[in-house]
Amino acid sequence: xxxxxxxxxxxxxxxxxxxxxxxxxxxxxxxxxxxxxxxxxxxxxxxxxxxxxxxxxxxxxxxxxxxxxxxxxxxxxxxxxxxxxxxxxxxxxxxxxxxxxxxxxxxxxxxxxxxxxxxxxxxxxxxxxxxxxxxxxxxxxxxxxxxxxxxxxxxxxxxxxxxxxxxxxxxxxxxxxxxxxxxxxxxxxxxxxxxxxxxxxxxxxxxxxxxxxxxxxxxxxxxxxxxxxxxxxxxxxxxxxxxxxxxxxxxxxxxxxxxxxxxxxxxxxxxxxxxxxxxxxxxxxxxxxxxxxxxxxxxxxxxxxxxxxxxxxxxxxxxxxxxxxxxxxxxxxxxxxxxxxxxxxxxxxxxxxxxxxxxxxxxxxxxxxxx
Numbered sequence: 001x002x003x004x005x006x007x008x009x010x011x012x013x014x015x016x017x018x019x020x021x022x023x024x025x026x027x028x029x030x031x032x033x034x035x036x037x038x039x040x041x042x043x044x045x046x047x048x049x050x051x052x053x054x055x056x057x058x059x060x061x062x063x064x065x066x067x068x069x070x071x072x073x074x075x076x077x078x079x080x081x082x083x084x085x086x087x088x089x090x091x092x093x094x095x096x097x098x099x100x101x102x103x104x105x106x107x108x109x110x111x112x113x114x115x116x117x118x119x120x121x122x123x124x125x126x127x128x129x130x131x132x133x134x135x136x137x138x139x140x141x142x143x144x145x146x147x148x149x150x151x152x153x154x155x156x157x158x159x160x161x162x163x164x165x166x167x168x169x170x171x172x173x174x175x176x177x178x179x180x181x182x183x184x185x186x187x188x189x190x191x192x193x194x195x196x197x198x199x200x201x202x203x204x205x206x207x208x209x210x211x212x213x214x215x216x217x218x219x220x221x222x223x224x225x226x227x228x229x230x231x232x233x234x235x236x237x238x239x240x241x242x243x244x245x246x247x248x249x250x251x252x253x254x255x256x257x258x259x260x261x262x263x264x265x266x267x268x269x270x271x272x273x274x275x276x277x278x279x280x281x282x283x284x285x286x287x288x289x290x291x292x293x294x295x296x297x298x299x300x301x302x303x304x305x306x307x308x309x310x311x312x313x314x315x316x317x318x319x320x321x322x323x324x325x326x327x328x329x330x331x332x333x334x335x336x337x338x339x340x341x342x343x344x345x346x347x348x349x350x351x352x353x354x355x356x357x358x359x360x361x362x363x364x365x366x367x368x369x370x371x
Contacts, residue, residue, distance in 0.1 A: 003050045005157050016225065023212050030090060036064070037256075037304065037305055037308045038308050038312065039310075040257070041255045041256060041312065042254070042255045042256075042257065043122065043251070043255075044256035045251045045254040046251070046252075046255050046312070047125040047165040047314065048251045048254075049248045049255070049316040049317070050247070050314075050316055050320065051250060051298075052244040052247055052248055053244070053245070053248065053316060053317055053320075053321050054243050055240075056195075056239075056244045057084045057085060057088055057321070057325075058080070058081060058084070058086040059238070059240055059241035059244070060081065060087065060239050060241060061077060061080040061081040061126065062077070062080070062237055063123055063125045063128070063150050063234045063238065064080040064084065064122075064232060064302045065077045065080045066109075066230060066234060067120075067124055067125070067230065067234065067235075068080070068108075068113065068117065068121055070223075070227060070230055071117045071120070071121070071223075072178045073113050073114055073117065075111065075113065080160070081113060082107070082328060082331070082332040082335075083104045083107055083322070083332075084104075085109060085328035085331055085332070086100075086104055086105060086107055086323075086325070086328070087100035087101065087104045087330060088100070088325040088327035089322065089326050089328075089329045090102075090103040090104075090329070091281065091284075092284040092318065092322050093283050093284070093322075094278060094283060094363060095279050095281040095282060095283055096280070096282075097278075100120040101126065104118065104122060105118035105119055105122060107332055107333075107336055108121070110336035110337075110339075110340060111336065111339075115218065116219065120216065120219055120223060123216065123217070123220045123221065124171075124220060124224070124231065124234060125234065125238070126173070127170070127173050127174075127220075128169045128231065128234045128235040129172070129238045129241075129242075130166055130169055130239075131170060131235060132235060132238035132241070132242050133166060133242060133274070133275060133277075134163070134166055134167065134170060134257055135239065136242050136243075136246070136271045136275075137163060137166075137241070138274055139273055140268040140271050140272055143270065144264060144265070144268045146265065147264070147265055147268035147269055147272065147302045148239070149274065150269050150272075150296050150300075151269075151273075151276070151296065153295075154295070155273070155276060155292055155295055155296055155333070158276040158277060158280075158292065159272055159275060160262040160290070161276070161279070162275045162276040162277060162278060162279050162280075163275055163276075165279040166275065166279060173217075176214065177217045177218075177220050177221040177224065178215075178221055180214060180217070180218060180221075183214070184214065187210055188210075188213075190205075191203055191206055191207060191353065194206075208299065213332040236330040242271070243267070245270075245274070245317060246267040246268075246270040246271045246274065247263065247266075247267050247270075247298075248265040248313055248316055248317045249266050249267070249269070249270050249293075249297065249309070250263050250267055250312045251316075252309050252312050252313045252316070253266050253300065253301070253309070254309075254314070256301070256305060256309065258300075258301065258305075261300050265300070266297075266300060269296050269297060269300065271295075273289070273292050273293065273296050276288075276292060276359070277289050277292055280329045283348075284318055284322070289314065289318070290310055291315055293306075293309075293314065294307060294310050294364045296305050297309065297310070299369050307309035337345040
């Protein structure tokens, strides 16, 4: 699962983007000056940034722990943390983070959690996460006008695109969950149009997948209606989760010993920047995230420090945890494979024992009849 062809292609694409991004952003930046600007960083604030990212991953694990528990699965928080690291890793190496949720559902199913429940868990988390992203972005945009002034020019267009895509995704998900009949008509009309213009070559297969997805969303809507408190708790955890991620540049700001800008300004810029680039079809938004950081945070860190700050901030929030999540994902893969072999061996032993017991019973019955 982790080592699929698509994931390797994602890694290669990300490596290529990293190379191009590094060449563009570091052009004219002597390594000696970069090192001189970073060697006096305060390590306690770098550690704070790493702890924030650990909290980011841990918050998603807490969401899964709550949802799966409500669905009747006694899964430990430690295993939920493993699922979250798998999601972080696979999302980071696939365009638009499309591979993370299927990978998590796969490993949940390896732990005897039905795929339908795993999909419902991820769907509820995705709905709350998208809503929380819009709440953060909207709150910063309307209540912190000094922050939105940093999102001008190309960043403004990216923010418009990202916010528009996020709103469409969230509204679409809500429609599918709570307005199934109009959604079905829209989807069926779209399938007919795609078939008519010969874009869709296998309409029957697409219709079956559509029915499956609609059924999943119907289960999600039913879960939301019967557990409104659970959804509110998950949304609150997602708000905290994003707040931790948006605060990483603030930790870097403090690590450089800078003053003059408050937390809301630094975290607010990161919130709008994340909203702008999160839906771009790039693995981990590599390239756009780095370039956007340099452009948006120029007034915060200053021209001489913004590139080193970008390297440190992205190093903490993305690249270091990409490595950590890769290691944890391998561990999860090995654990689930080992436990699957053990279950198969136990079933084989149980079957063999059952066969022997039946043979003994037949022999005793035969002897009883002879007597």
